[in-house]
Amino acid sequence: MNQKPDHFPEGENFYASLRTRYRVAAIWQTLFFSALLIAIVALTALLYNVMDGAFGYVAFDYKKDPAAFTSIPMNELTKEDLLVILKENLSPGAYNKLDNERKMETRAEGELYTLFLERLVQIDTKATWSMTDSLFRSAEIRAEAAEKYPGAQLEFRSWLTPQFLTTPMSSKAEFAGVRTAVLGSLWLVGIAILFAMPVGVGAAIYLHEYAPKNWLTSIIQTNITNLAGVPSIVYGMLGLAVFVRGMEALTSGAAFGVTDSNGRTVLSAGLTMGILVLPLIIINAQEAVRAVPDSLRQAAYGVGATRLQTVWHHVLPNALPGILTGSILAVSRALGETAPLIVVGASTFISLDPASPFSKFTALPIQIYQWTTRPQSEFHAIAASAIIVLLALLLTLNAAAILLRNRFQRKW
Amino acid sequence: MEINYAIETNDLSIHYGNFTAVKDVSIKIERQKITAIIGPSGCGKSTLLRAFNRMNDFVPNSRVTGEVLLHGNNLYGRNVDPVEARRRIGMVFQKPNPFPKSIYENIAWGARINGFKGSMDELVEESLRGAALWDEVKDNLKESAYALSGGQQQRLCIARTIAIQPEIILMDEPASALDPISTLRIEELMQELKKNYSIIIVTHNMQQAARASDFTAMMMIDDNRSGGVIEFGETRTLFTRPTDKRTEDYVTGRFG
Numbered sequence: 061m062n063q064k065p066d067h068f069p070e071g072e073n074f075y076a077s078l079r080t081r082y083r084v085a086a087i088w089q090t091l092f093f094s095a096l097l098i099a100i101v102a103l104t105a106l107l108y109n110v111m112d113g114a115f116g117y118v119a120f121d122y123k124k125d126p127a128a129f130t131s132i133p134m135n136e137l138t139k140e141d142l143l144v145i146l147k148e149n150l151s152p153g154a155y156n157k158l159d160n161e162r163k164m165e166t167r168a169e170g171e172l173y174t175l176f177l178e179r180l181v182q183i184d185t186k187a188t189w190s191m192t193d194s195l196f197r198s199a200e201i202r203a204e205a206a207e208k209y210p211g212a213q214l215e216f217r218s219w220l221t222p223q224f225l226t227t228p229m230s231s232k233a234e235f236a237g238v239r240t241a242v243l244g245s246l247w248l249v250g251i252a253i254l255f256a257m258p259v260g261v262g263a264a265i266y267l268h269e270y271a272p273k274n275w276l277t278s279i280i281q282t283n284i285t286n287l288a289g290v291p292s293i294v295y296g297m298l299g300l301a302v303f304v305r306g307m308e309a310l311t312s313g314a315a316f317g318v319t320d321s322n323g324r325t326v327l328s329a330g331l332t333m334g335i336l337v338l339p340l341i342i343i344n345a346q347e348a349v350r351a352v353p354d355s356l357r358q359a360a361y362g363v364g365a366t367r368l369q370t371v372w373h374h375v376l377p378n379a380l381p382g383i384l385t386g387s388i389l390a391v392s393r394a395l396g397e398t399a400p401l402i403v404v405g406a407s408t409f410i411s412l413d414p415a416s417p418f419s420k421f422t423a424l425p426i427q428i429y430q431w432t433t434r435p436q437s438e439f440h441a442i443a444a445s446a447i448i449v450l451l452a453l454l455l456t457l458n459a460a461a462i463l464l465r466n467r468f469q470r471k472w
Numbered sequence: 473m474e475i476n477y478a479i480e481t482n483d484l485s486i487h488y489g490n491f492t493a494v495k496d497v498s499i500k501i502e503r504q505k506i507t508a509i510i511g512p513s514g515c516g517k518s519t520l521l522r523a524f525n526r527m528n529d530f531v532p533n534s535r536v537t538g539e540v541l542l543h544g545n546n547l548y549g550r551n552v553d554p555v556e557a558r559r560r561i562g563m564v565f566q567k568p569n570p571f572p573k574s575i576y577e578n579i580a581w582g583a584r585i586n587g588f589k590g591s592m593d594e595l596v597e598e599s600l601r602g603a604a605l606w607d608e609v610k611d612n613l614k615e616s617a618y619a620l621s622g623g624q625q626q627r628l629c630i631a632r633t634i635a636i637q638p639e640i641i642l643m644d645e646p647a648s649a650l651d652p653i654s655t656l657r658i659e660e661l662m663q664e665l666k667k668n669y670s671i672i673i674v675t676h677n678m679q680q681a682a683r684a685s686d687f688t689a690m691m692m693i694d695d696n697r698s699g700g701v702i703e704f705g706e707t708r709t710l711f712t713r714p715t716d717k718r719t720e721d722y723v724t725g726r727f728g
């Protein structure tokens with residue numbers, strides 16, 4: 061109140077500082093905007109890089125001339141034609157084996173066509189080009205293909221097809237799919253959620269609602285936060301020691317009558333992933349529980365509620381949207397983890413769908429890693445497609461988190 | 473004739489860690505009367521009030537010494553169930569804090585968890601009538617309690633408290649967030665409630681204390697910042713002929 065006026069800038073010219081202030085403001089605004097721009101550019105580059113590999117020109121050849129099997133042009137073959145061709149040209153043993161797996165008549169046209177390409181004409185990829193090259197240098201590519209691979213056909217191709225999603229692994233990139241890997245990843249995430257969510261939420265509730273506020277609690281608290289930053293491979297080692305080896309009888313299913321299995325099952329890997337995301341889930345759940353106002357707890361206690369009733373009827377329901385969102389986001393981290401799975405022992409080549417917790421498994425990141433290490437460029441192309449599938453799965457999980465939150469959000 | 477007191481305290485002290493917030497309070501609070509607790513900010517009014525229904529149990533490091541007697545039994549005795557104590561001694565908080573549920577559920581919940589067996593609809597109606605809220609909300613009992621005005625919410629909190637049929641109702645500045653008209657309604661309501669309940673109310677509003685209460689406890693801090701009751705008696709006496717100079721200064725607005 062008795063502030064001396066000369067502590068403030070002199071007021072001779074009322075607008076004197078305006079220019080400087082605008083300039084400073086403009087500089088900072090530009091800086092903030094640049095930061096955003098960098099983020100957007102980085103994300104776009106990432107997406108573009110993936111797309112670039114998954115689409116583009118392919119030069120391919122047939123090991124056997126299609127004309128040897130049929131006089132109909134290949135792109136005009138109908139399902140009936142294909143059935144006849146396959147029946148006539150496959151060895152009876154091979155045909156019966158396929159027929160026993162699933163009746164040939166019930167298979168889709170695309171599937172039969174794939175069999176035709178794979179078993180009879182034996183498509184052979186010579187070279188692939190990136191999407192950018194294919195779009196901007198198509199004349200050069202044509203010339204190059206004509207010179208290097210005489211007789212080969214050139215086609216603009218999307219490696220990401222519906223069949224890519226539904227077919228299992230194959231040693232030929234043209235016929236490989238991610239079905240087994242996607243199912244494996246879903247099993248992993250499912251087991252991780254089932255294990256980590258109850259445990260994580262329980263721990264968060266205990267820490268926030270029950271634990272005395274003393275040094276021991278704060279040490280535990282700090283360590284949970286630190287655990288969230290431990291490199292994932294360390295969790296892999298833990299999983300290997302505890303779940304794969306230590307609890308082999310349980311994780312291999314031997315204790316439940318499963319015989320032909322070892323501890324390297326989807327259950328072991330899922331539990332490892334569960335442990336991996338547990339600290340994140342605890343931290344997120346604590347955040348959600350902390351956001352429930354104290355006045356609500358007091359209101360409950362004030363009408364004679366026990367602590368359990370207060371937690372069960374008020375704290376948990378009100379924290380639920382936050383808990384769900386946090387848990388799903390935490391678990392979606394597990395979807396992309398590779399290192400722990402390698403350590404725990406994901407199968408590298410497997411075409412059998414995981415059918416139980418005691419199945420062998422592979423997962424999308426493992427599959428992607430495998431394919432990128434192959435020398436042939438067509439494997440890089442399907443790796444790029446698999447990355448798109450992985451990103452789509454991640455986005456789906458995140459969308460589910462948002463939907464759940466909105467669904468459970470209290471209307472009041 | 474022996475007066476049966478609602479609450480009696482003997483040398484009641486309340487500590488937060490090493491700090492003694494309230495020191496050596498010995499008062500006898502009469503049944504079916506309104507007792508006001510007044511005093512400057514930070515003198516321990518809320519602390520004392522919370523000690524009456526063991527709400528301080530939730531404050532880490534808080535500790536109570538001395539006695540709070542309810543029907544001659546020490547509230548802090550070994551085999552007293554604090555949950556049961558809180559049901560028998562209801563509390564209305566400074567800021568209205570209804571549950572994020574419907575109006576109906578706000579009242580029903582407390583009764584249900586306490587094992588109420590009668591007709592819930594009747595209890596809800598009775599409690600809302602008791603809190604002078606029934607006519608305003610009877611057509612939207614299923615609506616969110618958060619849709620009510622602040623004053624209505626506070627009366628809902630009172631209704632919620634009387635639904636569990638306590639003996640004593642504690643109120644911590646229940647009208648401080650309300651406009652004068654809502655405040656008056658709460659005061660009228662208190663007069664109505666005191667027929668059945670003993671009420672203890674913390675207030676900063678001298679007129680309110682003078683107008684609405686039968687007894688008044690005047691609190692003040694000592695040199696160690698510990699609060700204590702420096703004068704306790706009939707409101708009329710305390711406001712017109714205070715024995716303590718500090719009380720006189722405070723109630724006449726010459727404090728500080």
Ligand SMILES: Nc1ncnc2c1ncn2[C@@H]1O[C@H](COP(=O)(O)OP(=O)(O)OP(=O)(O)O)[C@@H](O)[C@H]1O
Pocket residue numbers: 488493512513514515516517518519520531
């Ligand atoms: N949870 C707590 N932990 C530690 N000290 C506390 C706590 N709550 C209150 N105190 C201290 O106890 C003293 C009394 O606080 P209290 O809230 O009872 O005062 P009050 O009379 O209700 O004040 P006001 O009129 O402002 O509400 C204050 O010095 C305060 O700092």
Ligand SMILES: [Mg+2]
Pocket residue numbers: 517518519644
């Ligand atoms: Mg207070």
